[in-house]
Amino acid sequence: MEIFIAEHAGYCYGVKRAVDTAIKNLEKNSAKNIYSLGPLIHNDQAVEVLKEKGLKVIKEIADIESGVVIIRSHGVGKSIYDYAEENSISLVDATCPFVKKIQKIVYKMHKSGNNIIIIGDKDHPEIIGINGWCNNSAIIGKSISDFEEIRFNKEKYVVVVQTTMNFKIYEEIKKYLEGKIEDIDFNNTICLATQKRQSSSIELSKKVDAMIVVGGKHSSNTKKLADICMVNCDTYLIETVDDLEIEKISAYNSVGIAAGASTPDFIINEVIKKLSDI
Incomplete structure (x- = not known):
């Protein structure tokens, strides 16, 4: 079996920055409680490692007793910052810079009287946080069907996009909205790391x-990477090496490996080693 690894795989800048920030604070403030508001990143194994180092994961900022709260890479709404200031809670902001950029666009454009459209998953923490910068008033959708029932007026609309959005789907939605709204500005805020991961995975899957x-x-x-790879070949989405279906995979002559932006190197290396042993 030949094994190939996608050119771009594993931790992106924003995720690595968040993990490094947490570790730095855990080491520097070992006597204090260090919290993250929700899982710091979307990888259970990496979060478990941080918990072992002392990180406490909380669901609500009101759950803090005393100490420091780290804002996770996905970011949060403005109300969290307001609450922390009003209650003298110390925050360490580990929001991904690309997500922070979207928050600033939404806040500025909403204050200027524009309607906000977010292309993305309304249940994803990144989108929940971004919506919190326009008083939760955004129109949100991740497919054309999500926008078909909406009546758009003649006011100005400003569009931002989830950093991990599939670029092809974004282009389809953009074309649809251009045909429905007269006055609309698009901000392609898909992160460069996402685009590189998707492009290299597509290339390898062929x-x-x-x-x-x-x-x-x-x-x-990670789910989007699996979706785009499935178009070209058999694709297996796994969380750890234990999820590998060895009997099925052994039948292939060549296998490619891709990894999401929140997947740590040690998990990727375990998968590579297991495949190499076949």
Whole structure:
């Protein structure tokens, strides 16, 4: 069996920054409680490692007793910052810079009286956080069908996009909205790391018999990698090496490996080693 690895795989800048920030604070403030508001990143194994180092994961900022709260890579709404300021809670902001950029666009454009459209998954924490910068008033959808029932007026609309959105789907939705709304501005805020991962995974999936996509079960960008690879070859989405279906995979002559932006190197390396042993 030949094994190939996608050119771009594993931690992106924003995720690595969030993990490094957490570790730095855990080491520097060992006597304090260090919290993350929700899982720091969408990878259970990486989060478990941080918990072992002392990180406490909370669901609500009101759950904090005393200490420091790390804002996770997906970001949060403005109300969290307001609450922290009003209650003298110390925040460490590990929001991905690309997500932070979207938040600033939404906040500025909403304050200027524009309607906000977010192309993305309304249940994803990144989108929930972004919507929190326009008083939760955004129109949100991840497919054309999500927008078909909406009546758009003649006011100005500003569009932003989830950082991990499939670029092809974004282009389809953009074309649809352009035909429905007269005054609309688009901001392609899909992160460059996402585009590189998708492009390299597509390229590799065309050359191999099967693809193995490694990443957390809650990771949006990992699921999208699997979706685009499935178009070209048999694709297996796994979280850890234990999920490998060895009997099935052994039948292939060539296998490609891709990994989501929140997948740590140690998990990817375990998968590579297991395949190499076949």
